[in-house]
Amino acid sequence: MLASESSAETGQTIGEYLIARLHALGVGHVFGIPGDYVLGFYDQLVASELKVVTTCDEQGAGFAADAYARIRGLGVVCVTYCVGGLKVANSTAGAFAEKSPVVVISGAPGMKEREKNPLLHHKVREFDTQRKVFEQLTVASAVLGDPQTAFQEIDRVLHAVLRYKRPVYIELPRDMVARLGIKHHSPAQFHETSDPAALAEALGEAVGMINAARQPVILADVEVHRFGLQELLLELIEKANIPFASTILGKSVMSEQHPLCLGVYEGALGRDDVRAYVESSDCVIMLGTFMTDINLGIYTARLDPARSISATSEKLSIRYHTFEDVRFKDFMRGLITADLHRRDSNNHPHPEEEHEFRVEPRAKLTVKRLFQRLDAFLSDETIVVVDVGDALFGATDLFIHQRTEFLGPAYYASMGFAVPAAIGAQLANPSLRPLVIVGDGAFQMTGMEVATALRLNLNPIILVLNNAGYGTERHIHNGPYNDILPWEYAKIPEVLGGGRGFVARTEDELDSALLTAKADSGHINIIDAHLDPLDRSPALERLAERLSKKI
Numbered sequence: 208m209l210a211s212e213s214s215a216e217t218g219q220t221i222g223e224y225l226i227a228r229l230h231a232l233g234v235g236h237v238f239g240i241p242g243d244y245v246l247g248f249y250d251q252l253v254a255s256e257l258k259v260v261t262t263c264d265e266q267g268a269g270f271a272a273d274a275y276a277r278i279r280g281l282g283v284v285c286v287t288y289c290v291g292g293l294k295v296a297n298s299t300a301g302a303f304a305e306k307s308p309v310v311v312i313s314g315a316p317g318m319k320e321r322e323k324n325p326l327l328h329h330k331v332r333e334f335d336t337q338r339k340v341f342e343q344l345t346v347a348s349a350v351l352g353d354p355q356t357a358f359q360e361i362d363r364v365l366h367a368v369l370r371y372k373r374p375v376y377i378e379l380p381r382d383m384v385a386r387l388g389i390k391h392h393s394p395a396q397f398h399e400t401s402d403p404a405a406l407a408e409a410l411g412e413a414v415g416m417i418n419a420a421r422q423p424v425i426l427a428d429v430e431v432h433r434f435g436l437q438e439l440l441l442e443l444i445e446k447a448n449i450p451f452a453s454t455i456l457g458k459s460v461m462s463e464q465h466p467l468c469l470g471v472y473e474g475a476l477g478r479d480d481v482r483a484y485v486e487s488s489d490c491v492i493m494l495g496t497f498m499t500d501i502n503l504g505i506y507t508a509r510l511d512p513a514r515s516i517s518a519t520s521e522k523l524s525i526r527y528h529t530f531e532d533v534r535f536k537d538f539m540r541g542l543i544t545a546d547l548h549r550r551d552s553n554n555h556p557h558p559e560e561e562h563e564f565r566v567e568p569r570a571k572l573t574v575k576r577l578f579q580r581l582d583a584f585l586s587d588e589t590i591v592v593v594d595v596g597d598a599l600f601g602a603t604d605l606f607i608h609q610r611t612e613f614l615g616p617a618y619y620a621s622m623g624f625a626v627p628a629a630i631g632a633q634l635a636n637p638s639l640r641p642l643v644i645v646g647d648g649a650f651q652m653t654g655m656e657v658a659t660a661l662r663l664n665l666n667p668i669i670l671v672l673n674n675a676g677y678g679t680e681r682h683i684h685n686g687p688y689n690d691i692l693p694w695e696y697a698k699i700p701e702v703l704g705g706g707r708g709f710v711a712r713t714e715d716e717l718d719s720a721l722l723t724a725k726a727d728s729g730h731i732n733i734i735d736a737h738l739d740p741l742d743r744s745p746a747l748e749r750l751a752e753r754l755s756k757k758i
């Protein structure tokens with residue numbers, strides 16, 4: 208250390224500095240479960256402005272932090288060494304795959320304790336085994352083992368989580384938490400800029416292509432949301448009067464009530480009119496689009512690069528030309544200020560919203576009718592949180608009212624996301640009431656987090672699609688392994704000592720359960736919706752047809 212000034216201790220401990228940085232970045236809650244390697248840090252958290260939210264299981268904390276990050280722009284999960292950390296490997300993998308900015312903080316044995324490599328509890332193989340695992344699941348990681356560099360490391364890693372919108376890993380050895388850190392010269396603000404010549408050429412080419420097109424269409428995906436570009440997208444859409452679709456992963460990137468919204472495009476898995484419109488376009492402007500198998504309708508999508516512009520945070524291509532050094536945001540801004548012709552009228556499909564739903568009393572519930580009923584149930588204050596299975600597929604055609612009111616693991620597709628994610632979502636934005644749609648199989652994985660929601664006085668409506676097992680898999684390849692024990696989901700509130708439960712076997716039972724749940728805004732409501740094991744949504748019908756050919 209050269210200058211004495213730069214080596215001055217700050218009076219702030221490493222743990223306190225980490226907390227202060229997170230708070231400054233807009234974090235209000237930290238999800239997790241303590242353990243002896245992280246208790247010191249938990250005490251610091253409790254003494255801080257951040258609220259600690261303990262869950263039933265670490266994976267639940269991981270999913271809650273992921274949902275929180277999707278809404279607030281940053282989420283934090285804090286766990287103990289290995290036994291806790293490795294349980295959030297799965298949720299962190301999902302956050303990585305779907306670009307959700309989650310900070311994973313793990314307590315760890317102290318640096319002093321590591322000398323002579325003792326067999327301390329929770330250790331797997333080497334002291335750095337967990338860090339090595341997380342190197343694969345994050346964009347940056349740090350072990351805060353040295354007070355000289357700890358603050359700098361915290362800043363480096365937090366810069367990465369915001370830059371890439373992907374998880375990072377911070378390991379906090381327990382003897383470092385209360386050590387004073389060392390001030391560091393913060394590097395000059397690192398502003399990435401586009402190469403002006405490349406940007407101008409890309410915009411020229413893109414604008415020429417869009418203006419010459421007969422039927423341009425925008426396909427918006429998750430990165431528009433993650434990088435905070437929704438306002439720019441709206442401006443672009445309205446300025447040029449170009450209709451837009453989203454992918455299932457990007458669903459609710461814009462309000463689906465916008466008159467220029469087509470709905471979800473998902474190849475053969477989505478609605479036919481949307482598919483026909485997008486695929487007959489001579490200029491598909493893909494913004495932040497992930498070319499995943501599910502987004503592309505298991506590769507049934509027909510998107511021809513010769514008729515496409517594709518801009519993401521990583522790459523820009525226009526037809527077969529690719530451009531280096533053009534930032535996604537600059538490209539979008541450039542399109543807005545460029546001389547894009549305004550289209551007169553568009554003869555595009557617009558999904559018909561179910562404003563009214565006529566209940567057929569005593570008619571047995573079907574998946575299709577259930578989702579139609581839900582569509583009429585949504586309001587501006589509903590955030591729909593779905594799990595994997597027909598919950599996700601059936602929800603494709605729901606009409607989401609406002610931006611960022613749909614959350615689902617539509618790429619990584621880990622079961623167990625929805626119930627804990629609803630907790631993170633509601634804490635991130637308390638003005639929303641979650642409608643959780645979850646299969647019985649997925650509910651049996653993380654449904655106990657209902658207890659966490661109850662403890663926090665949250666009020667999600669949880670709709671369990673009870674089809675006696677792994678319905679999605681039955682359609683792909685059936686066997687006895689797809690059966691599960693039918694629980695009495697409606698009795699869970701009684702067991703937990705709070706909330707209400709309903710059993711719905713018919714349309715009128717579902718209807719009255721939903722209405723009661725809506726009116727009961729002070730509690731958790733669980734609706735056990737009984738469905739035929741082989742019933743399925745139209746989207747799942749099309750998907751299963753494709754997937755079964757691959758087994």
Ligand SMILES: Cc1ncc(C[n+]2csc(CCOP(=O)(O)OP(=O)(O)O)c2C)c(N)n1
Pocket residue numbers: 595596597598620621622623645646647648649650672674676677678679680
């Ligand atoms: C953690 C995890 N384990 C296994 C799977 C494989 N899988 C995909 S869908 C599915 C069945 C889901 O069952 P359920 O939650 O009841 O929804 P349903 O398909 O019946 O609508 C399974 C087991 C998965 N996606 N995630």
Ligand SMILES: [Mg+2]
Pocket residue numbers: 596646647648672673674675676677678679
């Ligand atoms: Mg099921």
